[in-house]
Amino acid sequence: MARYDREHKQQTRQRIVEAAGRRLKADGIDGSGVSTLMADAGLTNGAFYAHFASKEDLVGEAVTAELRRQTEDVLGNVNNREELEQFVRNYLSPEHRDHRADGCPSAALLDELGRCGDATRQAYTAAVVELLGRLAAVLGEVGPETRVRVSSAYALMIGTIQLSRSLTDTELADAVLEEGVRNVLGILELR
Template structure:
């Protein structure tokens, strides 16, 4: 039997985590069995336990990975400081983001399920969200980010809730209007002047 090196094992684990993150956001945690997750990664079920102790272990790892990626994406796509806040809001509440849950934010896609997960997953989620929130708070109040932490959490709640509701509505026009109103509400929360 051929043995694989450490690098191969790390690449395989990374592939499982990335494909699981997309699948979880697309089909939900409960709707994604180990067989499907491993098939997505091009691996057999037997290979799963060489990388993870349980599905819950994979869920916690994938959630943390998805939030790290979201944080990096926000930093890469939005201008620094307050100037980037409007960009973040508009990117988050875009039709493209709404219509691509597998490629989007884990908050809007998985929030209801994460609340029912084991403590390790909820802690991985909390750690990832706090990192994201700290980045947003630093944009809101660069001189005193801790003073803007609750506002940043409120912004995330507004964004994720608006996106979730927009995804759930069958009336496409109403769903689009909701995104636009969400943008307006978020910018008002942030004190960003909007054209009349």
């Protein structure tokens, strides 16, 4: 039986984390068993413990990777107030609402993350603080008031998407998104 080198093991781990990120956002933490997560990565259950100590270990890493991907997207595409406004509009769009697996991990998983262990919540906190710091920097302001303002706007964005996803009345769901855009732009003073 051949042993794989360190690089192959790291690539496999990365493949598991990426597949898990999409699946967790689509089906939730509780709705995604280890066997499903591993199958999505093209692997068997038996390979899981060669890479992770527990499902929570994978969840923490996958959510952190998803938030870092989102932060990198913000870093690459949100450099001024106009681009920040477009980010808000894209986030609070029917496309984002309707494609959970491709969207924000906070909007997909926040309710479950609050019930995770300290390690997962600490990893999530660090990644969110980085994202919010980037958004605050775009506003050109520094300090606790800006942090609170940006945090409030992000929380409103998450809640708005979650509510819109939960409604079966498409007209109402779209109106919720539109009002969310107006409210977030107001909080961020982008109108």
